[in-house]
Amino acid sequence: MREILIISGKGGTGKTSLTAAFSHLADNKIICDLDVDAPDLHLLLQPCHEQEVAFYAGNEARINQDGCTGCGTCAQMCRYNAIRQENDRFTVDPIRCEGCKVCVSFCPEQTIEFPEKHCGTWYVSTTRFGTMVHAQLFPGEENSGRLVALLKNEAKKLARENNIDLILSDGAPGIGCPVISSLSGANFAVLVTEPTPSGRHDLERVASLCDHFRIRSGVIINKADLNPDEAAMIEQYCRERNYPLLARLPHDPVITEAMVQERAVTELGETEIGREIRQAWTRIEELAG
Amino acid sequence: MIITVASGKGGTGKTTVTASLATVWDAPLQVVDLDVEEPNLHLFLWPELGSPAKAWMEVPELDAEKCTGCGNCVELCQFKAISMMLSTLTLYPDMCHGCGGCIAVCRENALQAGRRELGEIRQGRAGKIDFLMGTLRIGEAMSPPFMEQVKKQMQQTLLETNQDVIIDAPPGVSCPAICSVIDSDVIVLVTDATPFGFHDFKLAWESFSPLGKPMGVVINRAGLGTRDIYDFCKKKNIPILAEIPFDRSIAEAYSRGRVIAGVSDELGTVFVSLREKIRDLAADSGKEVSHA
Amino acid sequence: MKKIAVTSEDPTLDDQVDPRFGRAGGFLVMDLETMEARYIDNGASQTMSQGAGIQTAENVAKAGAEVVLSGYVGPKAFQALATAGIKVGQDCDNMTVREAIEKFQKGEIPFADKPNR
Numbered sequence: 296m297r298e299i300l301i302i303s304g305k306g307g308t309g310k311t312s313l314t315a316a317f318s319h320l321a322d323n324k325i326i327c328d329l330d331v332d333a334p335d336l337h338l339l340l341q342p343c344h345e346q347e348v349a350f351y352a353g354n355e356a357r358i359n360q361d362g363c364t365g366c367g368t369c370a371q372m373c374r375y376n377a378i379r380q381e382n383d384r385f386t387v388d389p390i391r392c393e394g395c396k397v398c399v400s401f402c403p404e405q406t407i408e409f410p411e412k413h414c415g416t417w418y419v420s421t422t423r424f425g426t427m428v429h430a431q432l433f434p435g436e437e438n439s440g441r442l443v444a445l446l447k448n449e450a451k452k453l454a455r456e457n458n459i460d461l462i463l464s465d466g467a468p469g470i471g472c473p474v475i476s477s478l479s480g481a482n483f484a485v486l487v488t489e490p491t492p493s494g495r496h497d498l499e500r501v502a503s504l505c506d507h508f509r510i511r512s513g514v515i516i517n518k519a520d521l522n523p524d525e526a527a528m529i530e531q532y533c534r535e536r537n538y539p540l541l542a543r544l545p546h547d548p549v550i551t552e553a554m555v556q557e558r559a560v561t562e563l564g565e566t567e568i569g570r571e572i573r574q575a576w577t578r579i580e581e582l583a584g
Numbered sequence: 585m586i587i588t589v590a591s592g593k594g595g596t597g598k599t600t601v602t603a604s605l606a607t608v609w610d611a612p613l614q615v616v617d618l619d620v621e622e623p624n625l626h627l628f629l630w631p632e633l634g635s636p637a638k639a640w641m642e643v644p645e646l647d648a649e650k651c652t653g654c655g656n657c658v659e660l661c662q663f664k665a666i667s668m669m670l671s672t673l674t675l676y677p678d679m680c681h682g683c684g685g686c687i688a689v690c691r692e693n694a695l696q697a698g699r700r701e702l703g704e705i706r707q708g709r710a711g712k713i714d715f716l717m718g719t720l721r722i723g724e725a726m727s728p729p730f731m732e733q734v735k736k737q738m739q740q741t742l743l744e745t746n747q748d749v750i751i752d753a754p755p756g757v758s759c760p761a762i763c764s765v766i767d768s769d770v771i772v773l774v775t776d777a778t779p780f781g782f783h784d785f786k787l788a789w790e791s792f793s794p795l796g797k798p799m800g801v802v803i804n805r806a807g808l809g810t811r812d813i814y815d816f817c818k819k820k821n822i823p824i825l826a827e828i829p830f831d832r833s834i835a836e837a838y839s840r841g842r843v844i845a846g847v848s849d850e851l852g853t854v855f856v857s858l859r860e861k862i863r864d865l866a867a868d869s870g871k872e873v874s875h876a
Numbered sequence: 877m878k879k880i881a882v883t884s885e886d887p888t889l890d891d892q893v894d895p896r897f898g899r900a901g902g903f904l905v906m907d908l909e910t911m912e913a914r915y916i917d918n919g920a921s922q923t924m925s926q927g928a929g930i931q932t933a934e935n936v937a938k939a940g941a942e943v944v945l946s947g948y949v950g951p952k953a954f955q956a957l958a959t960a961g962i963k964v965g966q967d968c969d970n971m972t973v974r975e976a977i978e979k980f981q982k983g984e985i986p987f988a989d990k991p992n993r
Contacts, residue, residue, distance in 0.1 A: 304621075304622050305594055305595060305622055305624075306593055306594010306595040306596075306755045307593065307594045307595005307596060308595060311780065332756045332757060332758045333593050333755070333756050333757060333783075333787055335593070335780040335783060338779050338780060352925050353925055372684075372688065374682060374684055390762060390766070390794075390795075393681055393683060395662055395681055395685060396660060396662050396683075397683050397684065397685040397688070400660050400689065401685075401688065432758060434757045434787055434788075434791030435757060435758065435759075435762050435791045435794070436758060436759075437758060437759045440725070440925075441924070441925040441926070444899060444928075448899060448922070468594045468622075469621035469622060469754070469756075470720065471621050471720070471724075471726070471727050471760070472725035472726065475723075475725055479950070480895075480948060490839055491838060491839040491841070492624070492627035492628075492840075492841040493622070493624035493627055494839075496627060497624070500621075500622060503722050504722055504723070507722060507723055509992075518835075521832075521835055521836055521839040522836065522839035522840060525839055546832070546835065548808065551778050551809060554778050554809075555779060555809065555810055557779070663925075663927060664924065664926055664928075664930050664931060667927075667930045667931075667933075667956055668934070669933065669934060669937050669959045669960040670937050670960050672959055672960070674955070674956060676927070676930060676952055676955075678952070679926055
């Protein structure tokens with residue numbers, strides 16, 4: 296079982312458009328959208344939900360007003376400023392509550408409840424490119440990385456049941472918990488960057504993270520012609536660090552055109568960028584073993 | 585006033601809008617890069633920065649001599665930062681959220697306050713602008729506790745100077761994004777009109793609406809994509825504060841790290857007008873506005 | 877060596893080794909002297925937001941295992957197992973539980989001194 300993950304430290308590099316194209320090109324795989332905070336892959340793949348499951352994560356404190364004597368212990372103990380006080384009525388601000396249980400444990404009246412938190416929904420769907428596992432967190436919910444782990448587990452389970460040996464995942468932006476969770480167990484990471492100062496800076500951070508977890512990675516420079524000098528610097532960096540350069544893609548509005556048509560860019564007939572993406576995919580398959 | 589520039593999705597031009605807005609701001613200003621996972625604002629504003637100060641979070645430290653193995657701390661910890669293997673207590677400081685519960689619950693004083701490095705905070709100046717940024721440590725999973733520390737530094741500077749603040753927020757709509765808009769007076773959402781941009785913009789708008797703060801939109805790469813966002817904003821009564829046209833020369837200038845407000849007179853005008861519209865938005869909501 | 881725990885998604889010796897340690901579906905604990913095996917479900921650890929590896933290590937220790945065989949063991953789980961003096965054989969993915977135990981008995985699975993994930 297191989298797991299290929301497409302990530303970019305920075306958003307907006309074209310990661311999801313590339314994942315859609317790879318989903319079109321790869322045979323026999325499970326597609327996974329691990330960007331559960333702001334998923335976009337479904338906009339190109341129009342998944343048809345076969346299974347919908349509510350996702351609960353962690354707990355949140357709720358003060359039962361009947362038993363509250365207004366002693367204020369909870370407010371003193373909370374390190375997240377999550378307890379609001381109006382006159383002598385104390386309530387929990389769910390946006391700030393960390394679910395740490397300190398107020399619950401130290402309330403002298405034992406009047407703080409600690410229910411599970413319903414944070415979102417996850418789906419198993421069919422698409423024209425095969426099965427897709429994806430999710431949507433409710434806005435403002437914590438992206439703990441657990442939902443990412445759950446999706447990866449589901450994808451593995453489905454892959455095993457159906458004798459599929461490839462999982463193709465669209466990762467989350469950044470280098471924090473969701474990304475660390477996405478990387479767990481991946482065989483190969485495709486790092487998508489663009490030739491801008493922020494692109495290079497973020498590539499270095501996300502590449503360090505892959506090294507930190509000993510995951511092999513290769514780099515795609517998207518919109519390479521926007522700034523050939525910066526692109527050359529990124530190539531130089533890849534050579535120094537032994538990251539294979541998988542492709543240099545042109546800046547092409549056809550990517551947006553494909554988005555508007557709700558298709559993968561490789562589905563739009565012969566284009567230069569489509570050819571380059573096909574070659575990149577062949578390289579990725581070789582490297583990921 | 586405090587303005588947060590946010591976006592549901594990365595790559596819409598949030599940082600470039602922040603940088604341009606900062607350069608045309610005509611009142612004393614502090615800019616804060618709160619996108620601590622991937623801070624980039626310094627690559628556009630080139631501040632002179634002082635030496636980095638490490639930021640820490642309080643995590644427990646164990647005095648094994650005093651531990652009686654009662655397990656109260658293990659039971660309290662919601663994050664598996666304390667584990668009892670057979671009868672040995674082990675701490676995993678990386679997992680700790682810093683709630684302090686274990687230290688408070690230990691009757692033997694076997695747990696004391698230690699610390700974990702979250703990242704580095706740098707302060708400096710970019711011309712007349714006070715500059716503040718945080719860089720999350722590689723391998724550190726939690727950005728909100730670190731963001732809180734950066735915000736503390738921001739509040740301290742505010743107490744001394746009472747200037748305006750522009751915050752560059754992390755992308756997305758989960759905890760870190762909420763953490764960066766929660767203390768601001770105005771939220772500026774940067775989006776593009778592509779289907780992805782519009783979809784993520786809607787999520788951001790839904791996320792931030794409950795906070796009850798005035799919100800406006802900057803449409804970047806206008807002309808690329810569809811009209812959906814315009815229809816949506818009209819229907820929901822969300823003011824469009826500025827439109828930055830789609831133009832390859834702007835993309836090239838951005839890729840060279842240039843502040844796009846300086847690319848042409850027309851673009852300069854776009855950001856001056858954005859500045860005034862943000863002030864109007866704040867004034868409409870009853871926020872006192874400082875003028876040059 | 878008396879008891880050995882092998883991560884497995886299903887309860888029989890002929891099922892596949894679960895490559896994940898922390899988020900393993902369960903594990904088979906085999907007493908090498910009596911050759912009796914029992915299956916322990918690890919479902920509760922699978923659903924933890926964080927610390928699944930540590931929780932699973934605690935479960936393995938409670939079951940009395942002295943050796944763990946699995947595919948990938950993360951750094952925190954590795955540290956937790958080391959605390960309890962439990963030895964780790966990793967990279968045992970793509971084989972059945974029975975094959976992993978046989979390989980181990982033949983001395984073909986070296987103990988790891990650091991986690992592979």
